[in-house]
Amino acid sequence: MPYLTVNGANIYYEEHGQGAQTIVFAHGLLWSGQMYEAQVAFFKQYYRCITFDFRAQGRSQATDSGYDMDTLAADALALIKQLVGKPVHFVGLSMGGFVGMRLAIHHREWLLSLSLLETSADPEPKQNLLKYKVLPKIARWLGMAVVAPQAMHIMFGQTFLTDPHRAEQRAEMRRRLLQNDRINIGKAINGVFSRQGVYQ
Structure with missing residues (x-):
């Protein structure tokens, strides 16, 4: 399995396809680069596609620290420099978008384009902080089986959650x-919900 050591963390990544240009896909909280498998299956016909897992998610190492968005952006930049060595198209969903915006602000010379999906430039709204603050504790003491249903309802719409034809897909997401x-996983959760806005 391919790993890259960046900023003291062993980061898991995958490469698919070939092309003059590269797309780097950054996943959302609680997921991994695997979430982009359908997009990679299409774009690898035309581009080199790289997915990676953020710290403590997927197959990447869980470090003691380094879960703030600036450090995660530094991880992504180091990965781009080491694996590609030239500007890339960057796709970021939610947490991946938080990272992508920081790259665009501070290291725009490394981006050909930035695609943002379901993300925000703002800190987490205050009304959300209390309920999300307990998630790491629930995960730690009761397990991910208790967190998963709540996460599914936050991340997916009712059409997907109730469609009988997509039961197998829901089971795979769970x-x-x-x-x-x-x-x-609590380290990654806290990093996301304690983030500052990109303009601060």
């Missing part, structure tokens, strides 16, 4: 959520 380490 399985992936359950793969998160119940102790270390």
Whole structure:
């Protein structure tokens, strides 16, 4: 399995396809680069596609620290420099978008384009902080099986959640959520919900 050591963390990544230009895909909280498998299956016909897992998610190392968005952006930049060595198209969903915006502000010379999906330039709204603050504790003491249903309702719409024809897909999404380490995932959760706005 391919790993890259960046800023003291062993980061898991995958490469697919070939092309003169590269797309780097950055996933959302509680997921991994695997969430982009459908997009990679299409774009690898035309581009070199790279997915990676943020710290403590997917197959990447859980470090003691380094979960703030600036450090995660530094991880992504180091990965781009080491694997590609030239500007890339960057796609970021939610947390991946928080990272992408920081790259665009501070290291725009490394981006050909930036695609942002379901993300925000703002800090987490104050009304959300209390309920999200307990998530790491729930995961740690009760396990991801308790967190997964709540996460599914936050991340997916009612059409997807109630469509009988997509039951198998829902089961796969739940399985992936359950793969998160119940102790270390709290570090990633806290990093996301304690983030500052990109303009601060």
